[in-house]
Amino acid sequence: GKLQGYPVFSAATRLLGFRRFGGGVQVLTRAEIGEGPFMAFCGIGNPRAFFLDLQNWQIPVVRAQTFPDHHRYTAGEAQALAKAARAAGARAIVTTEKDAQNLGEARFGEMPVFVAVIDLEISQEAEFWEAIQAQIVANAPSRMVN
Numbered sequence: 001g002k003l004q005g006y007p008v009f010s011a012a013t014r015l016l017g018f019r020r021f022g023g024g025v026q027v028l029t030r031a032e033i034g035e036g037p038f039m040a041f042c043g044i045g046n047p048r049a050f051f052l053d054l055q056n057w058q059i060p061v062v063r064a065q066t067f068p069d070h071h072r073y074t075a076g077e078a079q080a081l082a083k084a085a086r087a088a089g090a091r092a093i094v095t096t097e098k099d100a101q102n103l104g105e106a107r108f109g110e111m112p113v114f115v116a117v118i119d120l121e122i123s124q125e126a127e128f129w130e131a132i133q134a135q136i137v138a139n140a141p142s143r144m145v146n
Helices: 047-056 075-088 097-102 125-139
Strands: 011-020 038-042 061-066 092-096 113-122
Touching: 011 047, 038 047, 038 075, 038 097, 047 061, 047 113, 061 075, 075 092, 092 097, 097 113
Parallel strands: 038 061, 038 092, 092 113
Antiparallel strands: 011 113
16 A cells, blocks of 8 residues: 555566675676585575575575674684585585675685675566656756756
């Protein structure tokens, strides 16, 4: 009811690939990071959505760990994650781009860490951008010409 009078669009996440943490910006394919299995971790507002996305993208996860939203990771936590991944039989770790920013200089030893590069796919994209433009125009201050 609160959205009556507003345009509503649906969106879905789409996996573009993976970056190796600490390895630059090159995007790797699923085949390039290996078959796994993987350990996944995140400190985001809706961790369940990330784990479900991994499942939907057929990324085999043997262990998942959550942290509070906006969590800043310590070196000790990175080492604990690597140890937990090894104990679970994971060949690598997967996390989000947001979490990669919060890892700082943390290192995981020999355990590879991959950052999921995710895009948002909006249904009716052309109409979405038209609605945005209409709001910008409607809210722009009118210019008075003297």
